[in-house]
Amino acid sequence: MIRLDPRLLAARERLSHIKLVVPVMSSKGGVGKTVIAGTLALLLTKNNVETGLLDLDFTNPGLHILLGADIRSWPEEEKGVVPPKIYGVRFMTAAYYSGDEPLPLRGRYVDEVFKEILCITRWPGVEVLVIDTPPGIRDEALNILTYIPSPKPLIVGTSCPLAVHSVEKLIKVLRESNHEIIGLVENMADQPGPLRRLSEKYGIDYLGNIPYIKDLDTAIGSPDKLVELLSPYLARVIEKIRTIIS
Ligand SMILES: Nc1ncnc2c1ncn2[C@@H]1O[C@H](COP(=O)(O)OP(=O)(O)OP(=O)(O)O)[C@@H](O)[C@H]1O
Numbered sequence: 001m002i003r004l005d006p007r008l009l010a011a012r013e014r015l016s017h018i019k020l021v022v023p024v025m026s027s028k029g030g031v032g033k034t035v036i037a038g039t040l041a042l043l044l045t046k047n048n049v050e051t052g053l054l055d056l057d058f059t060n061p062g063l064h065i066l067l068g069a070d071i072r073s074w075p076e077e078e079k080g081v082v083p084p085k086i087y088g089v090r091f092m093t094a095a096y097y098s099g100d101e102p103l104p105l106r107g108r109y110v111d112e113v114f115k116e117i118l119c120i121t122r123w124p125g126v127e128v129l130v131i132d133t134p135p136g137i138r139d140e141a142l143n144i145l146t147y148i149p150s151p152k153p154l155i156v157g158t159s160c161p162l163a164v165h166s167v168e169k170l171i172k173v174l175r176e177s178n179h180e181i182i183g184l185v186e187n188m189a190d191q192p193g194p195l196r197r198l199s200e201k202y203g204i205d206y207l208g209n210i211p212y213i214k215d216l217d218t219a220i221g222s223p224d225k226l227v228e229l230l231s232p233y234l235a236r237v238i239e240k241i242r243t244i245i246s
Pocket residue numbers: 026028029030031032033034035036057060062133134135187188210211212213214216217
């Protein structure tokens with residue numbers, strides 16, 4: 001008989017009250033996953049949805065930088081850890097423990113940190129959990145798809161042919177493993193492009209394009225500015241999530 005790691009059972013229990021888990025995924029790097037995951041969590045909170053945000057990019061965690069979160073203030077410990085609220089979002093990252101030191105991890109250790117973080121973290125009151133993921137269809141992504149109950153990924157890509165091919169591969173993996181995809185966002189694109197055609201081909205909701213925003217890098221670390229710059233473009237994603245959880 002195969003025994004599950006008890007930490008995974010604990011992790012499932014910790015997540016059991018959450019209505020929707022949304023990993024923001026792309027098999028291509030640098031397409032805007034972190035910016036979109038963080039801003040989406042801020043916007044859901046503004047829309048009165050209790051939201052948690054989890055950084056599962058262990059080697060390159062960036063959400064605390066995006067949110068300007070002080071990682072020196074540790075999560076409260078009470079039968080596990082309760083992540084602090086940053087701009088209303090319950091935010092968990094391994095960076096609370098690793099600081100800004102590098103955390104190079106080989107496969108097996110990625111697994112260990114993954115199980116540990118999911119098993120210790122409590123998400124009181126959280127309805128939607130947004131997860132930032134590293135690029136690729138490797139350990140972290142596969143762990144999310146395997147161990148988290150019913151995650152519904154949001155796929156992010158750009159119009160660049162390199163990204164489009166990579167998105168199509170991710171769609172195939174998600175389809176083959178029977179995962180429902182919330183939708184697709186085409187980032188750094190002035191108009192709907194190849195990702196809209198791809199979403200039509202696979203019958204996936206196209207949730208809009210986000211243009212290249214010249215000032216975006218100046219908003220990193222300023223949640224109010226991120227929300228101001230990106231909210232018009234994430235409205236359809238918010239609407240879709242609200243429909244799913246209502
Ligand atoms: N719509 C946009 N307009 C302008 N710049 C953007 C836009 N979206 C993202 N960027 C910028 O692109 C860079 C990469 O974004 P981000 O770190 O969110 O990508 P990522 O997919 O999370 O990368 P990684 O795969 O390395 O985790 C950042 O400098 C970010 O500010």
